[in-house]
Amino acid sequence: LRHLLTTEGLPRELLTRILDTAGSFSGVIGKSVKKVPLLRGRTIINLFFEPSTRTRTTFELAAQRLSADVLNIDVASSSTSKGESLLDMLRNLEAMQCDAFVVRHADSGAAEFIARHAAPGVAVVNAGDGRHAHPTQALLDAFTIRHEKGALEPLTIAIVGDILHSRVARSQIHALRGLGAGEIRAIAPRTLQPRGIEQLGVRLYEDMDAGLEGADVVIMLRLQRERMRGALLPSEGEFFSRYGLTEQRLERTHPQAIVMHPGPVNRGVELDPRVADGPRSVILQQVTNGIAVRMAVMSMVLGGQGEAAPASIEEVA
Ligand code: CP
Secondary structure, three states, X not given: XXXXXXXXXXOHHHHHXXXXXXXXXXXXXXXXXXXXXXXXXXXXXXXXOOOOOHXXXXXXXXXXXXXXXXXXXXXXXXXXXXXXXXXXHHHHHHOOOOOEEEEEEOOOOHHXXXXXXXXXXXXXXXXXXXXXXXXHHHHHHHHHHHHXXXXXXXXXXXXXXXXXXXXXXXXXXXXXXXXXXXXXXXXXOHHHOOOXXXXXXXXXXXXXXXXXXXXOEEEEOOOOHHHOOOOOOOOHHHXXXXXXXXXXXXXXXXXXXXXXXOOOOOEOOOEOHHHHOOOOEOHHHHHHHHHHHHHHHHHHHHHOOOOOOOOOHHXXX
C-alpha cells in the first residue's frame, strides 16, 4: 500500500488484510502495552486544513503507539497565511525528512493532489477530503461492524441522513461492498440523496421506517451544513421528526441491531440522546477502534504490506 486515498476499488483481500492487521493491534490499545517499535525513526506529519477531534487525535495516538515521531501542523498559523503555496509548504516539510502526510482538506481531491506531488517514498493518507472520501473512517466502521457482528455477508446495513454531502457514506459504501456486506441501504430525504447512488449497489429509501425494517446495523450521519452552500436546508426539528433515530424507530430494526455514528453527533438533530447513550450504541467503540485501524494503515503505508504487524499481543508485550 503506497498511499491510502479512497476505499473505492480496493480489493477484498487488501481490505481484509487492513482489518486483520488492525485486529492484531487492537490488543495493544489497552493500558498495559502502549508502544510497538515498528515505525521508530519515521516521521509523520498531520496536515489538517479542516477541524477535527477524532481523526487527528487518533492518527496522532496511532503514530505514537507505533513509535513514530509525529508533528501536527496548525495550518491556520502556518506560513500559508503569508502567501506560501501548498506545494512550497510540502517541499519544505519534505526537506525535514518526513515519511508521510496525513491530510484533511475541505476540497475533494486535495489528498490525491498532494499524493501526486509528494516526493518518492513519502506516503499520503487521506483523513477526509471534501465530499469525496474518508477511507480510514470507513475502515474503522467496517472493523467495528465485523468485531460486533462477526461476518459482514449476512448483514443489512442502513446508512441514514445527509448522504449527499457525506464523504464517510461514500467511503463506507465502497468498503462494505468490497468486503461483501449483505445489503446496504441508504435512507435520506430526496434533497440529500446523491444522484446515481443505486449504481453503487445500494437500496435507496426516502421513508426511514421502511428502510430500518430488520436492519442489523444503523449508521447515522449528521447534516453537514459546512458543505451545503446555500442548498435548501431542512430545519433541525423537521429533520429529526422524519430522520431522527429514536428508541421507538429503533424497534423496527433487528433486536440486536447496533447503532453507529462517525461523529461529531448533533444530539436531537439526527440522534435521540437516549439512543446515542443507549445499550445498542457502539459510537465510542468506533473511536477506540480508530486507533488500531490507523495503526494498521500507517504500518502498511510505511512498513510494507503489513507483514511487520505483530501476529499477537504476546509478540509486542
Ligand atoms: N469522524 C470524524 O471525522 O470526526 P472528526 O471530524 O472529529 O475527525
